[in-house]
Amino acid sequence: MDIIDHKIICLLAEDSRRSLSDIGEHVSLSPSAVNERMRRLLASGAIKRFTVDADHAALGMDILAFVFVALDARANEEAFRAYMNGHRAIAECHHITGAWSYLIKIRVSALTGIEDFLADLKARGFLARSETVIALSTITETPFTPPEI
Incomplete structure (x- = not known):
């Protein structure tokens, strides 16, 4: 991966609907060359x-x-991971170090959604213990942070 590939990824991270010609203008490539690079990426x-x-x-x-x-x-940790991958409320799930096994980021429509989520984890036999922190507001949230080049 070279600097042009990094630039293409950064442009797509800003707006994944950019046209091939728009991306090409930013990286000095033809639309077909951009398409080929995107295919490889x-x-x-x-x-x-x-x-x-x-x-x-x-x-x-x-x-x-x-x-x-x-x-x-x-x-069953594999069953737990499969459950995490398939649950609609789960935005992120991270295997972490320290006193906890996983950190899960969830989005729900009501506080009862958190209770339901925890009850389901218990019913499936996954949960030994948990701690929940509710975000009061979000200052910044980005789906992708481009690497410094």
């Missing part, structure tokens, strides 16, 4: 997907919480 996994940066409040998912989870000793 997708194939290599450097770009995972193209997505939308939605307004969570407008979608009725304006409650943001962070849930620290310690897995039950008998829990």
Whole structure:
């Protein structure tokens, strides 16, 4: 990956709907050359997907919480990870160091959504203990931070 690939990724991170010709103007390449680079970046996994940066409040998912989870000793960790990947409320899930096993970022429409989420983790046998922190407001949130070049 060279400097042009990095610039393409940064431009797409700003607006994934940019046209190939617009990107090409910024990196001094033809649209077909940009398309080829994007194809390679997708194939290599450097770009995972193209997505939308939605307004969570407008979608009725304006409650943001962070849930620290310690897995039950008998829990099937692979089943837990599969559950995390398939749950609509989960924005992020990180395996972490320290006293907790995972840090989960969830978005729900009501506080009862947090209770429901925790009850489901308990019912599935995943949860030994948890701690939940509710965000009062979000100062900044970015889906991608481009590397310094």
